[in-house]
Each structure stands twice: as C-alpha cells, then as structure tokens.
Amino acid sequence: MSLQILLNGISTGAVYSLIAIGFALVFNILKFSNFSHGATMTASAFIAYFLVASKGWGLAPTLLCSALSGAIIGLIGEFIGFRRILLNHSAPTYFFVSSITLGTLYEGLVTLKTGTNFYVYPNFFDVATVKIFDAVVSKENIIILAISAVALIILAFIIQKTSIGRQIRAVSFDRDTAKLMGINSTLIIQVVFAISGFFGGLAGCFLGIKFTLTSTLGSLVVKGFIASVIGGLGSLTGAVIGAMLLGIMEALFLSLWGSGWATIASFALMLVFLLVRPQGIAGSNVQEKA
C-alpha cells in the first residue's frame, strides 16, 4: 500500500472517527443510537456554508461556525426530542423513534432551503497538494487529519482527566446513583449532546469539503455508525479504531477496484467482521458479576 493511499485512508478515517465519537458519546449515556446525528451534520455544514463560507471567510471561521451550529442543534434536539422521554424513564424504543423523527425534520428543513441542488465550499487552499516523501497528498486531507486528531485528543483529555469528564463517565455508568451523589445529570446530558453535536458539525463541514454539500450529506453517517459498532458500541477508543480501519480499507479498495466495488467490499467485510466478533473490537464479552 502506498503512503498516499494510506494517508488518504487515515484522513477519511479521521472524519469517520468524528462521526463515530458523536454517536458513541450519546450511546454511552442514554443507551440508544442517535439517528438524528446525520441530519445534524448536514444542517450545520449548510449553516456554515450560508453564513460564513459563501461570504469568503476562509476555513477556520467556517469550521467553527459548523461545529458551534452542531452543538446548538444537539442541545435543541436534546430539549425537544429527548428530555421528556428521559424524565419519564421510557423504553429505548421511544428515543430511537424520536431521533429518527428529529433527523427527518432537520433534513426536511435543509431541503426547504437548498432543494436537491449541489453546493460546493469555496477553495480554502491556494495550493491543492503537498509532497510528503514521494507521495502527493491533497492538502485538505492533511488539514482534516490534523484538526480531527487535535479535537479527538482534547476530547480524550476532557473525558479522562477533568471534572466534567468524570461526571460524564459516572452518569454513563449509572445515572440514578450519579444524581444521588450530587451530579446534575440533566446538565451532564446536555453537555454530552453539545459535544456530540460539535463533533457532528466538524464532521459535516469536512465531508462538505471532501465531497459536495447536498441535503442528503447526512447519509454518510452510516459510516460513522458502522465504525462505532465495529469498535464496540459505547467505547470511544473502539470507535476511533473502527473508523480508521474503515477509512483505510475504503481507500485501499478504491485504489484497487474503483468506487462502486469499494463500497460493496467494505460493507461486506464489515458484516463478516460482525459475524466473527459481534461485540466489536473493544467490546467486552465478560459476564457481569451478579
């Protein structure tokens, strides 16, 4: 495998990681897969396009706008979609239905504004490629990889080492006990939705840069979802590993067989993987002590 393919794969994997992390964070704390995540990505990428990028403000403001929009959409979603269900101690199915409904709503709103047209972010880079050793790599891939890596490292630090991170972990393990230990679990859940949305916004913007902006951009969320399942649902490290594997595999298959077969091949391989190791890479199969 050439360095070029590897770097492209890692860069795609980094974007999938951002998506997968957004999923895994919410899954951890509420034990359901948030299917409105894809539409959150689309909506924030478009908000950044219309508010910032179309005015020619460059990459950093666009990214920031997209990420912040994602965080705000996450917060709104938590409030209108999940808060009541949560306080009611309802079954996970309700969360599931609510998240699909929310996602469809967001996608509908985006389509109202954009129709089925394609939009393209302006070129953020003067020089399109850089040379690393003998590999020619697109500059956007390098930048995407770097920013994603920094974001993931900061998140890992927050989760592992800070007060808010410990509280997130405590609420993830046992929400009821956490409340009795003085943790405001509603606030912690809001923070998690904001972080998840923030990462969704970043991912949405990157996907818009790598591909084109359409109202169905969010369907790429499937990649992040698969990555988080492969990694072991709920495990943040697993999600990143799964996403990287998926990204590299896709880049490899793409160079070997072209885009049509690459997608089919990578999905087929994922299915085989789940057959062999259904709990995912980092998922544990240990029985709980009764």
Next chain:
Amino acid sequence: MALLEIRHIYKNFGGLRAIDDFSLEANAGEIHGIIGPNGAGKTTIFNTITGVYHPDQGEVWLDGNNITKLPQYKITHMGIGRTFQNIRIFKGLTVEENVMCAFDPQSKYSIIGGILPTPNRIREERRGRELTRQYLDVVGMLGYKDEKPENLSYGNQRKVEIARALICKPKVLLLDEPAAGLTPTEVSELTDLIRKISADFGFAILLIEHRLDLVMSISDTIHVQNFGKTIASGTAKEVQNDPAVIEAYLGAEE
C-alpha cells in the same frame, strides 16, 4: 429545631402503603437505627429523604430548609449523603475517580477550564484530589485508590461508597444495610468506622440494618418499622422489651 426533621411522611405505591406516617428528628452527632422486617418500607424512607421519590404527604426539613420537593442532586448538595443496600459503585471508574466524581459538582471551574489548563482548574483538581485521598484514608482505602472497585471485596466496596458519601460533605449520612454480605471481622471493622466518622464529623447518621447486634450497639435511638408503620421507637433497651416489636419479629403469642 432539629438538624433533620421528617414530618409525618406518607408514600403509596398503587395500593401498597410503603410509608404510613413516619416522623423522625435527628441532631448532629446522633446515630438513629431503623430496623424492621423485609418490606417494612425502610429503604423507601431513605429514597424519600434523598428525593428518589417525593412523599405523597409530609415534609422533610434539613437544617431549617424544606428539601421535600428538591431534585436529587440538590438534596445531595444541601447535605445528605448516602450509601446503598445493593452496592452502587461506578464500575469502570477507579476507586479514586469514584470518590472524586462526587466532589466534582462542588468544584468550580468553567467549560473553558475543561479544555484549557487554567490556574483555577489546576487548583480545583488538586483540592478535589486531596479531599478524595483524605476521605479514602478515613475509611482505610487509600492503598486501593487505583484499583477497579469491582475487583474489591464487598466490605471494601462499602468503604468506598462511604468515602464517596463523605466527600459530598453531608450533614446527615444515610447508610442502607452497610453490613449486608460482610464477614464478622468486616462487620466489627465497619462498626468501629461508623463510630469513628460519627465522632469525627459530627453529622447525624441514619442506619438501616438487619444485624440487630450492630444496630443495638451503636444507635442512640432505634425506630422499628413494620408494614410502613413505626411500631416502636426509643433506646435499644426500650425497643427490645416492647411487646409490639417482639410480636413483629417473633409472631404473636397464641
């Protein structure tokens, strides 16, 4: 006014009357034992005090504040700490993190501090860590701070739970069957620990326990519950000789 005042609380679950007019007044430094057969509503009393349920009637006052309808985390902030009948420790967090995360809601640093190492955050993290170690030391678990709690014995898990309750700075500490599943040696260690923290911290302790020897030996006042009703309350001697108590525990004489 007493530190903790429970005034005539009632709680029904459907047709079941789990608490039927329970009142209690506890002052700093006192240990109150709550005993009674299974299903007598003892844990429901704790759940009502800590806000897991709100009582159908009646009020709970802590240090002059009505805490009856507050959300759970606020009740904890007001000064009620507790442990659980079936141990509820956060698996996956280390012993130290388990205790420290109960300090975290008190630590004051902003979202920005979550991302950037501001001086404020460094100071608060240090304060939290010091307090955590101090309380782990009180319960004798400092040596286990980096262990995963699920690998510890029940006795040690209970001690971690007690340390986690202590760091909430309680004015009233609720211990729900702390001796359940412990060996005799562990029970006597636990008895000493409860006496020690009661003397050192001067809070009121409410203790649910089935081991009558433990309850009788350390409680100032004992409340005997049966089918949600208080059938007797007083010193260990008084309740031991109360005919209603003997009837509840041994059955009525024919």
